[in-house]
Every structure is written in structure tokens, then in C-alpha cells.
Amino acid sequence: MSAGTIDREAIWTLRAVEQGEFESRTRRSAELTERARRSMPDGVPMAWMAGLYGHRPLFVAHGDGCHFTDVDGTTYVDFNQADLSATCGFAPPAVLEAIAERARRGLQYLLPVEEAIDVAELLAERYALPGWQFTLSASGAIAEAIRLARHRTGRSTIVVFGGHYHGHLDDMLVEGDERGGRPNLLGVNASAAAGTRVVGFNDLEVLGRVLERGDVAAVITEPALTNVGVVLPADDFHAGVRALTRAHATLLLLDETHTQTFAHGGLTRAWGLEPDVITLGKSTGGGIPIGAYGMTDDLRDWMERHRDTYVGAAGLATGGTTYANPLSLVAARATLREIQTPEAYERAAALGTQLADGIEAAAARHALPWRAHRLGGRSGFCLEPELPRDARDAQRSLDVELIDARRLFMANRGVWDAIAGAGPAASFAHTPADVDEYLRVLELFLDALAS
Ligand SMILES: Cc1ncc(COP(=O)(O)O)c(C=O)c1O
Structure with missing residues (x-):
């Protein structure tokens, strides 16, 4: 050798x-x-x-x-932990007890349970964003966060960094460059992928050029890339991304699906980052499926003003019948309080x-x-x-x-x-x-x- x-x-x-x-x-x-x-x-x-x-x-x-x-x-x-979705162990006692107790009182209502407030409050405290919504996976959370960003900004383009993975969405399963994306897997909608621009991680110059065009709804990134090995941000990278996104009225979405397991409050808190949205999933539920996204006051207010209702004007495209079910929520509460x-x-x-x-x-x-x-x-x-x-x-x-x-x-x-x-x-x-x-x-x- x-x-x-x-x-x-x-x-x-x-x-x-x-x-x-x-x-x-x-x-x-x-x-x-x-x-x-x-x-x-x-x-x-x-x-x-x-x-x-x-x-x-x-x-x-x-x-x-x-x-x-x-x-x-x-x-x-x-040492794989189901790709960081089982970081609390395969049968964490706190989660097992929480779901067994809650299950005896009913599995699913399509109505809120009080434990949802506990989880939202715990997340708000931990991630310093005031409004929270729940899905069943990180992919689900990212899909909704992107729609919220698009509607809030009135723009449709999303920027990702090369080496990204943000779940199974047509406009995230892309490769390409600053001019646009193309599907990086089979079966992906090519026109959805084309609307995503791909910039090199740590490349503030190209990011600035892309944002200058004024059509970018959101930049989405992990604080450090975790799906191509690990790529750490350069010292000035996050400050630069935040300054550029603010300057061009583009929202910043931080995907902490993996990185939440590396520091309490995620790398957002550890590194003092200031996103508009944080997305979570995987081990947030201690092994029980859940996804979540947190948002600023401005976005929460926007969401309330554009709720989709059964009658009346169409609102934001969010929701899923089994999202925010009691078992996901009590599992997350036990995880946040007792394990993480x-x-x-x-x-x-x-x-x-x-x-x-x-x-x-x-x-x-x-x-x-x-x-x-x-x-x-x-x-x-x-x-x-x-x-x-x-x-x-x-x-x-x-x-x-x-x-x-x-x-x-x-x-x-x-x-x-x-x-x-x-x-x-x-x-x-x-x-x-x-x-x-x-x-x-x-x-x-x-x-x-x-x-
Ligand atoms: C950074 C990141 N975001 C989002 C996801 C999507 O998670 P899920 O497949 O649980 O929806 C993954 C999955 O590997 C991921 O690594």
C-alpha cells in the first residue's frame, strides 16, 4: 500500500x-x-x-x-444510525414509554393535541424561531418551507449548493450550475429541476451573481454539507450568505435534518446563524417519523394570512392527513426533553x-x-x-x-x-x-x- x-x-x-x-x-x-x-x-x-x-x-x-x-x-x-434517523438508539426507553402511553388515548385525530404546543415551544426555544409546523419527514418539511418562501417572495427560483441533498423533491434532486439544474435521478420532473440553480459551496462570488438577478425565492443549505462526506463552511461563508440573501430580499432556509444531531440547537445555534426557516426531521422523533420547520414571525404571519381553507380562495399548499399526529409529537417531546x-x-x-x-x-x-x-x-x-x-x-x-x-x-x-x-x-x-x-x-x- x-x-x-x-x-x-x-x-x-x-x-x-x-x-x-x-x-x-x-x-x-x-x-x-x-x-x-x-x-x-x-x-x-x-x-x-x-x-x-x-x-x-x-x-x-x-x-x-x-x-x-x-x-x-x-x-x-x-455507526450508520439509519442515516442519522436513529441517533437516539434503536429503542430509546423515553420514546417507547411516551408512544405507548399516548397510543392508549388514540392514534390520530386530524385535530391538534396539547403535546403539539410543548414540542413547538421546545423547538422555538432551542432553534430561536417562533413558529413551527409538522410533517412526517424532512422532505415533507422542506417541500412546505419552499412553497412558503416562494409565495412570500413572489419568486420561484431556489438556489442549492453542489453536494446538497434536501430530500425527495423534484426541484431538489438536481445537478447543474448557476444557470439552472437538470434531474440527477431518473423520473424527476425536468422542468421543476430546471428552476433550481446550483452554486459551489463556499463560493460567495457566484452566489452574489445569481442573487443579483432578483428572481431567487430562497437559498437552501445545510450549515455544513453532510451527504458528500463533510464539507465545512469557510470562516466568512455563512456571514456572506446571510448578507447577500438579505441584500437581495431572498429567504435563507437552513436544513438541519442531519446537523441537528451534532450540536444542541443545531449548528444554527452553535455557529450563531440567522436563518428565516429551519427544517428538521429524522431523529427529531427519536426514531418515530416526523418532520418540522420553524419560521420567523413574518413568515408565521404570512402563513396565517394565506391559510388554505375548504371554502374560499386557495391558500398555501401545505399539510398531510397524518402530519402532526399524536405519536410523532409525543416521541419528539420525549426526545427533546429527555434524550437530546x-x-x-x-x-x-x-x-x-x-x-x-x-x-x-x-x-x-x-x-x-x-x-x-x-x-x-x-x-x-x-x-x-x-x-x-x-x-x-x-x-x-x-x-x-x-x-x-x-x-x-x-x-x-x-x-x-x-x-x-x-x-x-x-x-x-x-x-x-x-x-x-x-x-x-x-x-x-x-x-x-x-x-
Ligand atoms: C440534509 C438532508 N435533508 C433532508 C433529507 C430528507 O430526509 P427524509 O428522507 O427523511 O425526508 C435528508 C435525507 O437524507 C438529508 O440528508
Whole structure:
């Protein structure tokens, strides 16, 4: 293994050996996949469950804390956390108790329950935005936030940064440049995608040029990109984005779906950011589906004045029959009050540092000039000595063959690695011993590639 590079032959050879081991120890999952293929494409109830992994998906039997057990009886210590939607653990007692108690009093009314006020107040306090609405996913929250921004500004164009992911919406599933977007997946509405402009993360000059045209309703971004590894903002980036959006009467939407798990109050609070809208989802419900978005007083007032009503003029296109149901809300309340405490964030961040230090030390021992990402509990592999400044830099570290071989090797040794584009992350449910186990198996993997 030479510095900086890993021999492809070594990856392929190791992967082939690990694939054999995987097949022989996951026979029950294989049987279930075969049965499932008769009733579901690829044998999965949701296509990502097959597409996100280079190997056949496993069927899960049960989980608790940061461990889960597959139907063949193998237990894994998990560093993916269902792509940060299970950062509170797989069966957090506070959430289990809250939903069991609430369920006995009814599941769904299409009317508010008092607990909604508690959650909105908790979020308002934590994220410093006064008005909140709920959906069932981050994608749902982002769709509504974008419509609100479009209607408020009377403009339709949205700006995203390259390397973004903001959920399954036609105008977000795009690649392109400052002139416009095109679908980056099949089946996406090309005319919706065309209205989105794509600017390089950390590129204030191009952002300024695009906003000057005066047709941009909103800029949407994560505070730090988290779906191409991690890309951190340059020191002046967020101040620049805010100044430019204000100067051009464009709204700023911060997507904290992932980054809320890295700091109490999200990176918005940690970094003193001032968005018009914040969108949340994933682990906000401690594992129970929920999405949420918070808005300024001005937007709340706008929403009230343009409510969609059964009779009368058409209003803002928001809502879903099962949104803001009692179970989502009590799960979120328990999560916010009892799990995602300031102390829990500090513990997770310390584990993230342990993970990142360990990754860099393991790489150094193998003469690999790699860096580890550091963002709360989240780490990850940067395969270069310099951390990325934008998505193009970051893509160079997304070595799919290496990631795939590593996850298979680790799975065969009881460690569930993060999906490509993400990075291993320590959650509220991990301990230092769990992180040590990840690092022990990583060392074995690098040894195996070198031998
Ligand atoms: C930053 C970000 N925003 C939004 C979403 C959409 O979340 P969901 O698929 O739960 O709607 C994701 C999902 O990965 C995400 O990473």
C-alpha cells in the first residue's frame, strides 16, 4: 500500500473473500430476500434499502441502544444510525414509554393535541424561531418551507449548493450550475429541476451573481454539507450568505435534518446563524417519523394570512392527513426533553473526537495521508491531506470500492459502517468501548489491505 493510494487489486481480492463469508453467514436473510422478491421489487419495501448497500440487504430482527441483530443472529454495533434517523438508539426507553402511553388515548385525530404546543415551544426555544409546523419527514418539511418562501417572495427560483441533498423533491434532486439544474435521478420532473440553480459551496462570488438577478425565492443549505462526506463552511461563508440573501430580499432556509444531531440547537445555534426557516426531521422523533420547520414571525404571519381553507380562495399548499399526529409529537417531546440534552450532545461530540483521532492514527500507521471529518459525533474519511472546500473536492474521497469493501469487511466482524456519502458517527447511544470496537476493526481492515 503506497502513501495516499490503495491498490485496487487488494480491494477486489479482499472484497471477494468477504462476500463469500457474508453469503455463508446470512442465509436466513437470503431466504427472506428470495421470498420478498415475489411481492416487492428487489425484495425490499423501499428501494433505498437495497440500493444503499453494495451487498444484499440484511433483514433485522431487533435492536436496542446502538446495536441491532439480524435474522441470522449476528449483532452489530452500528455507526450508520439509519442515516442519522436513529441517533437516539434503536429503542430509546423515553420514546417507547411516551408512544405507548399516548397510543392508549388514540392514534390520530386530524385535530391538534396539547403535546403539539410543548414540542413547538421546545423547538422555538432551542432553534430561536417562533413558529413551527409538522410533517412526517424532512422532505415533507422542506417541500412546505419552499412553497412558503416562494409565495412570500413572489419568486420561484431556489438556489442549492453542489453536494446538497434536501430530500425527495423534484426541484431538489438536481445537478447543474448557476444557470439552472437538470434531474440527477431518473423520473424527476425536468422542468421543476430546471428552476433550481446550483452554486459551489463556499463560493460567495457566484452566489452574489445569481442573487443579483432578483428572481431567487430562497437559498437552501445545510450549515455544513453532510451527504458528500463533510464539507465545512469557510470562516466568512455563512456571514456572506446571510448578507447577500438579505441584500437581495431572498429567504435563507437552513436544513438541519442531519446537523441537528451534532450540536444542541443545531449548528444554527452553535455557529450563531440567522436563518428565516429551519427544517428538521429524522431523529427529531427519536426514531418515530416526523418532520418540522420553524419560521420567523413574518413568515408565521404570512402563513396565517394565506391559510388554505375548504371554502374560499386557495391558500398555501401545505399539510398531510397524518402530519402532526399524536405519536410523532409525543416521541419528539420525549426526545427533546429527555434524550437530546446539552450533556448528551457533549458526550456524543467527545465520542466523535475519539473516532476521528482513531481514524487519523490508524491511517498514519499505514502511511495513508488521510484526514478524518470532525463535526459533533460525526466523523468520516477524507482520503487527502486537505479537508474539502466544496463538493468537487469531497467527491474525490468517495471511493465507492473502498467504502463497499470496508463496510462488508466490518459487517462480517460485527460492525455496521456508514453508507457511502455519510461517515461513521457516534450517537447519543454509543460508549467509548463501541468507538474502540470500530477502530479495532478498521485497523484489521487496513492490515488486510496492506498484506
Ligand atoms: C440534509 C438532508 N435533508 C433532508 C433529507 C430528507 O430526509 P427524509 O428522507 O427523511 O425526508 C435528508 C435525507 O437524507 C438529508 O440528508
